[in-house]
Amino acid sequence: MSRIVTLGEPLMRMTPPGFQRVKETKEFQATIGGAELNASVNLANFGHEVTFVSAVPDNDLGENVRKFLRERNVNDQWVKREEGRLGVYFVEEGYGPRSAKVTYDRTYSSFLQVAGQEWKWDAIFESCQLFHVSGITPALSSSLKEFTLQAVREARKRNVLISFDCNYRSKLWSEEEAKLAFEQILPYVDICFAGQKDFTHILNVGPEENFHPSLLKKYFREASQDYGISLFACTNREVIDSQSHQLQGFLFKNDQFIESQKHSIQVLDRIGGGDSFAAGILHGMLEGLDETSILDFGMASSILKHTVKGDHSSFSEDEVFEFMNAHLHDVVR
Ligand code: KDG
Numbered sequence: 001m002s003r004i005v006t007l008g009e010p011l012m013r014m015t016p017p018g019f020q021r022v023k024e025t026k027e028f029q030a031t032i033g034g035a036e037l038n039a040s041v042n043l044a045n046f047g048h049e050v051t052f053v054s055a056v057p058d059n060d061l062g063e064n065v066r067k068f069l070r071e072r073n074v075n076d077q078w079v080k081r082e083e084g085r086l087g088v089y090f091v092e093e094g095y096g097p098r099s100a101k102v103t104y105d106r107t108y109s110s111f112l113q114v115a116g117q118e119w120k121w122d123a124i125f126e127s128c129q130l131f132h133v134s135g136i137t138p139a140l141s142s143s144l145k146e147f148t149l150q151a152v153r154e155a156r157k158r159n160v161l162i163s164f165d166c167n168y169r170s171k172l173w174s175e176e177e178a179k180l181a182f183e184q185i186l187p188y189v190d191i192c193f194a195g196q197k198d199f200t201h202i203l204n205v206g207p208e209e210n211f212h213p214s215l216l217k218k219y220f221r222e223a224s225q226d227y228g229i230s231l232f233a234c235t236n237r238e239v240i241d242s243q244s245h246q247l248q249g250f251l252f253k254n255d256q257f258i259e260s261q262k263h264s265i266q267v268l269d270r271i272g273g274g275d276s277f278a279a280g281i282l283h284g285m286l287e288g289l290d291e292t293s294i295l296d297f298g299m300a301s302s303i304l305k306h307t308v309k310g311d312h313s314s315f316s317e318d319e320v321f322e323f324m325n326a327h328l329h330d331v332v333r
Contacts, residue, residue, distance in 0.1 A: 002049070002130060003051070004040075004130045004131075005125060006037070006039060006043075006052050006053065006131070006132045007052075007053040007114075008036025008136065009034050009106070009111035009140065010034040010037045011034045011089050011106065012033075012088045013030070013032065013033040013271075014030055014090045014091070015090075015091045015309075016028055017029055019095045032068045033089070033272065034311070035274075036132060036137070037052060037054075037074075037311075037312075038311045039132055039134075040052050040074045042313065042315075043279045043282065044072055044073040045314055045317075046280075046320075049075070050073070051075040051124070052069055052074050053078045053114070053119070054079045055084075055111050056079055056110050057081070057083070057084055057110045058082065061085075062110065065079070072314075082111075082114075083110060084111075084113060087105070088104075088105045089103065089105065091271060094243075095242055096242055098242060102171065104171055106140075114144070115144050115146065116143065125155060128158070128160050129160065129161060130286065131152070133148055133164060134164065134165040135165065135167040135169075135182065136167050136172065139173045139181075140172065145181050148185060149188075152164075155188075156188050162189050162191070163189070163191040163193070165275070165278050166182060166202060166203070167193075167198070167274065168195070168202050170197070175201050175202055178202050179202050182202060186223070186229065189227060190231065192231070192232050192233075193232075195274050196208065196234075196237055198234070199219065216252075216257075221252070224255075230253065230254075232251070233298060234249070234250050235273075235302065238262075242267065243268075244266060246262045246265070247302065247303065249298060249299045249302075251281070254291070256291055258291050260296065260299050263299065268306065268308060268309060269306065269309045270306055272312050272313075273305050273306050276304070276313060277301060279301060280297045280299070280300065280302060280320065299324075300321075
């Protein structure tokens with residue numbers, strides 16, 4: 001198993017029960033989310049030693065997040081207590097043809113303070129194999145954009161593999177801003193994840209309506225040459241309705257392009273599905289699985305996440321393998 005460092009903002013997720021609307025509900029269920037935190041929890045479930053770099057408020061809400069991390073075996077040593085507040089986001093879950101809606105309330109969060117701090121990079125990256133961050137972090141402020149670049153440079157200096165999940169969020173920044181930032185980050189990246197919005201809107205792989213895997217293959221090959229990225233993985237989703245989707249995964253590694261089958265999946269909660277996919281791919285890669293098994297492990301991890309409520313799941317490596325062998329393909333470990 002590997003030592004992994006992640007960087008990102010923890011968020012409190014507020015969800016009205018029973019598909020109620022946010023503007024009408026009188027009750028919310030509170031859970032913890034945040035893209036990089038979700039990936040951290042999944043990676044810790046798979047047995048890795050994960051350290052989360054972040055900041056939370058110096059109050060009971062911040063303590064709630066730190067306790068949450070510790071309970072899930074994610075090291076919170078570098079989660080600083082800072083001025084500001086805990087970011088919150090509200091999720092109105094979709095039902096049938098009604099799609100889900102996300103409302104952010106995260107301005108002035110303590111996480112913004114990470115950019116102005118002195119960080120002991122030697123200690124943070126000591127014996128670390130992999131650093132993971134997503135496009136949400138640089139989207140939050142111009143100083144966090146600089147800080148993300150600083151963090152990837154510090155990781156690169158120490159020969160730590162760098163994993164970047166583009167994770168474009170249209171509510172946080174424009175496509176043009178994201179494109180400019182990604183162009184600065186991608187030259188440092190070894191492993192890159194992209195969702196549908198990333199590859200159709202930001203990476204210019206082709207229009208969503210005319211998507212074809214051959215376009216992805218061409219893009220992956222060019223980008224791996226331009227940026228030196230050694231592994232690309234992404235999913236493409238066809239939404240039938242809020243509870244049923246078709247999910248297909250793609251992986252490009254060692255000049256090999258692999259497509260998974262299109263899986264029809266039941267969706268209880270799609271949020272965090274991409275983070276579970278990334279965690280599954282990273283785990284498969286770090287464990288030295290063959291290309292097909294890496295992709296299938298990522299798909300199994302993501303499909304399982306869709307079956308549970310909340311932004312991340314608690315499936316162990318064995319449980320994901322069991323699901324993958326039963327439903328995705330026959331692999332003997
Ligand atoms: O990938 C899931 C995330 O989108 C969710 O946990 C919330 O971090 C979040 C964000 O900024 O959207």
